[in-house]
Each structure stands twice: as structure tokens, then as C-alpha cells.
Amino acid sequence: xxxxxxxxxxxxxxxxxxxxxxxxxxxxxxxxxxxxxxxxxxxxxxxxxxxxxxxxxxxxxxxxxxxxxxxxxxxxxxxxxxxxxxxxxxxxxxxxxxxxxxxxxxxxxxxxxxxxxxxxxxxxxxxxxxxxxxxxxxxxxxxxxxxxxxxxxxxxxxxxxxxxxxxxxxxxxxxxxxxxxxxxxxxxxxxxxxxxxxxxxxxxxxxxxxxx
Amino acid sequence: xxxxxxxxxxxxxxxxxxxxxxxxxxxxxxxxxxxxxxxxxxxxxxxxxxxxxxxxxxxxxxxxxxxxxxxxxxxxxxxxxxxxxxxxxxxxxxxxxxxxxxxxxxxxxxxxxxxxxxxxxxxxxxxxxxxxxxxxxxxxxxxxxxxxxxxxxxxxxxxxxxxxxxxxxxxxxxxxxxxxxxxxxxxxxxxxxxxxxxxxxxxxxxxxxxxx
Numbered sequence: 532x533x534x535x536x537x538x539x540x541x542x543x544x545x546x547x548x549x550x551x552x553x554x555x556x557x558x559x560x561x562x563x564x565x566x567x568x569x570x571x572x573x574x575x576x577x578x579x580x581x582x583x584x585x586x587x588x589x590x591x592x593x594x595x596x597x598x599x600x601x602x603x604x605x606x607x608x609x610x611x612x613x614x615x616x617x618x619x620x621x622x623x624x625x626x627x628x629x630x631x632x633x634x635x636x637x638x639x640x641x642x643x644x645x646x647x648x649x650x651x652x653x654x655x656x657x658x659x660x661x662x663x664x665x666x667x668x669x670x671x672x673x674x675x676x677x678x679x680x681x682x683x684x685x686x687x688x689x690x691x692x693x694x695x696x697x698x699x700x701x702x703x704x705x706x707x708x709x710x711x712x713x714x715x716x717x718x719x720x721x722x723x724x725x726x727x728x729x730x731x732x733x734x735x736x737x738x739x740x741x742x743x
Numbered sequence: 744x745x746x747x748x749x750x751x752x753x754x755x756x757x758x759x760x761x762x763x764x765x766x767x768x769x770x771x772x773x774x775x776x777x778x779x780x781x782x783x784x785x786x787x788x789x790x791x792x793x794x795x796x797x798x799x800x801x802x803x804x805x806x807x808x809x810x811x812x813x814x815x816x817x818x819x820x821x822x823x824x825x826x827x828x829x830x831x832x833x834x835x836x837x838x839x840x841x842x843x844x845x846x847x848x849x850x851x852x853x854x855x856x857x858x859x860x861x862x863x864x865x866x867x868x869x870x871x872x873x874x875x876x877x878x879x880x881x882x883x884x885x886x887x888x889x890x891x892x893x894x895x896x897x898x899x900x901x902x903x904x905x906x907x908x909x910x911x912x913x914x915x916x917x918x919x920x921x922x923x924x925x926x927x928x929x930x931x932x933x934x935x936x937x938x939x940x941x942x943x944x945x946x947x948x949x950x951x952x953x954x955x
Contacts, residue, residue: 545942609944623839704939729822
């Protein structure tokens with residue numbers, strides 16, 4: 532019965548969950564949609580509407596129980612589990628991703644890394660061994676991997692995405708600066724700081740004297 | 744007259760511009776909204792509607808002129824300029840950002856870096872010297888900086904954002920895993936791979952046997 536939930540709603544749920552975890556950590560037990568909205572710069576109506584897709588939470592005028600709403604969101608999103616990632620591309624960016632300390636505590640574990648360069652194959656990065664990219668397919672058919680991280684150059688990215696999809700990966704985090712294509716039953720998210728900045732320069736430009 | 748353009752539209756324009764640049768690079772001179780939509784996994788109607796905010800492009804049944812639409816988008820977004828960035832936080836993540844080769848060719852130049860740790864202050868990273876974060880405010884009041892990049896730990900991030908805003912920065916790229924607050928006239932974009940993955944695990948979970 533969750534088939535018709537808009538993707539934008541799903542995308543906001545992790546933000547709500549993170550805010551609730553912060554409130555729980557500082558000892559808050561109840562939060563109003565108003566207060567949660569102020570924390571996140573969204574309207575209370577938006578929060579109530581988003582959550583209404585998943586059932587009834589909170590009582591009119593009483594706010595949400597922080598712990599129970601957080602648990603429910605964690606369950607809906609699968610945040611309460613361990614997820615296994617494989618990293619493809621261990622150049623400078625891939626290395627930073629592998630060594631990033633923020634994944635583990637959130638349940639995301641990089642279980643393998645792959646690269647095409649003989650210079651790095653066989654080395655260790657972030658606690659895992661870097662394998663030859665030629666072994667990616669065989670690895671994916673024998674080990675459980677939930678999410679593929681693509682950190683190869685733009686020219687190689689679609690090829691890697693295709694390989695991941697063919698091997699059955701259903702979620703891809705793409706750091707390469709291309710709009711990679713995936714079938715409809717595969718999720719993809721793009722991490723692209725250049726596009727993010729280009730969407731802000733519009734506003735900087737407009738705010739300048741003579742801007743419109 | 745551009746005041747009422749939805750932010751989601753502005754956010755899509757850099758993606759259109761990037762696709763048009765790729766088409767131009769391979770020698771294409773005309774593209775239909777249909778073909779552009781297929782490249783980007785959006786509907787042709789969406790593209791036509793987004794572009795209609797900025798005037799009339801292309802002729803019915805003839806498609807868009809790639810070069811002129813690209814130039815127009817570059818002008819609208821300010822992609823045709825050089826933008827000056829300052830980086831705050833030069834830990835492992837900040838270092839990867841400073842050394843990332845993808846900013847320069849797109850007109851984004853990191854002109855200064857700041858950190859609180861005496862271990863890194865005075866060192867070079869990505870061609871710039873790392874300054875003491877205590878000097879951030881003075882620096883911003885004397886040098887032109889368009890965009891501030893925040894790559895400090897979560898606990899320090901809001902404080903850094905506030906400093907940037909107070910010093911007049913109107914666009915912030917935030918890598919810290921918090922929902923940082925900014926005044927309405929300041930743009931902020933969050934780069935957060937954990938949130939991106941948490942929005943995909945919902946779909947992985949639902950596709951599992953017994954998922955709903």
C-alpha cells in the first residue's frame with residue numbers, strides 16, 4: 532500500500548529521522564510539528580502531510596512522541612539495519628569516501644572496493660582490499676551487496692553503473708558528474724557539488740546590483 | 744521578473760546545461776525536448792515547462808538550437824563566470840574537496856582554506872594556504888568570496904555557517920551532516936551521502952520478498 536508515495540516524500544524522511552535522533556539524544560520526548568518544522572526549515576503542514584502516508588502519528592495538540600516516531604521512521608526507511616556497500620573507483624575521491632567515518636555509525640559498511648588501476652589494486656583502503664575491477668561481476672554474484680558507490684571518472688561511469696545493474700544491484704550512489712541511466716526498478720542518487728553550486732549562482736547573480 | 748521561479752526548476756537547469764554541453768561537444772547542433780528528456784530521464788513536457796519561465800526557446804517541431812540554449816542557460820545561471828569559494832574545515836573530507844579537480848574547469852576556484860587545528864594551519868592544500876579559522880571573518884571582509892564550503896564536524900557546522908552569513912556570504916555548500924539554518928536571503932545546499940542512501944534503502948527494503 533505504499534506504492535503511491537512520492538519520491539520527494541521518501542527523500543525527506545531521513546532528514547526527519549536525523550532531527551528526531553538529535554532531539555532524542557538531548558532528552559526531548561515530545562515534539563510538535565511546528566517545532567520540528569522550525570528545526571528543518573519546512574512547514575508543519577508539510578511534515579504532517581508527509582507522515583500521513585504512513586499512518587497516524589501524534590495526537591492533535593500534543594505533538595509527536597520522539598522515540599516512537601523515530602523508531603517508526605527507522606523501520607520504514609530500513610535505517611535500523613546494516614547495509615553493505617561496494618565502492619567502484621578508488622582515486623582521490625574514492626579514497627576519501629572509503630575513509631569517511633560517517634557511514635559506519637549509520638549502518639552503511641563498505642565491504643569491497645574496486646579499481647582499474649594496477650597501481651592501487653591489492654592495496655588497502657578504509658579497511659578493505661582494493662580488487663581489480665574485472666572481478667566486480669564475479670564478486671557481486673557471490674557476495675551480498677545492497678548499494679554500489681560509483682566514484683570513477685565521468686567517461687567510465689555509465690559502464691560501471693550498467694555492470695552494477697546487470698549484477699543485480701538495485702541502489703546506486705553516483706559521484707561521477709554525469710546523469711547516469713538506470714532501469715525503473717533501480718534507485719540512483721547523484722552527489723554533485725558542481726551542480727549544487729550552479730543552482731546557487733543563479734541567486735547570487737540575481738541579488739547583485741542590476742540583477743533581476 | 745524571475746522572482747516566482749520555483750527552486751526545483753532552478754535546480755534542474757544546471758543538469759540541462761551539462762547535457763547540452765555534452766551534446767555540443769559531440770557536434771550536435773539541434774536537440775528535441777524528447778531526446779533531451781531521454782538523456783536526462785525527465786519528460787519532454789517538464790523540460791518545455793521549465794524553460795518557458797525564461798522565454799521562448801526552439802521552434803515547434805524543430806527542437807532547440809544546442810549552442811544558443813546552452814549559452815542562454817549559462818547566462819541565466821551565471822555558469823559563464825568565475826566564482827570564488829572559501830573552504831572551512833580541512834580534515835580528510837575538506838582535503839579531498841580542496842584537491843578535487845572538478846571545480847576549476849567549471850569556473851569554481853577555492854581561493855582560501857581555514858581550519859581550527861594548529862596541525863594543518865600554515866600548510867598548503869590544493870594550491871592554497873590553510874589559515875587559522877580565527878582569521879575567517881577578517882578575510883571575508885577584505886576579499887571577495889561568493890560561496891562558502893563547510894566541511895567541519897557536525898558539532899561546529901552551524902557556528903561556521905553563522906560566521907559565513909554574518910560576513911556577507913550568500914551561498915553555502917554544506918558537507919556537514921546537519922540541517923544548517925540560514926536566513927531566507929541565503930542559499931544553502933547540502934551534500935550528504937548518508938541521507939541519499941537512506942532514501943534508497945526504503946526502496947530496497949520494499950522490493951524484498953515480504954516487503955510492501
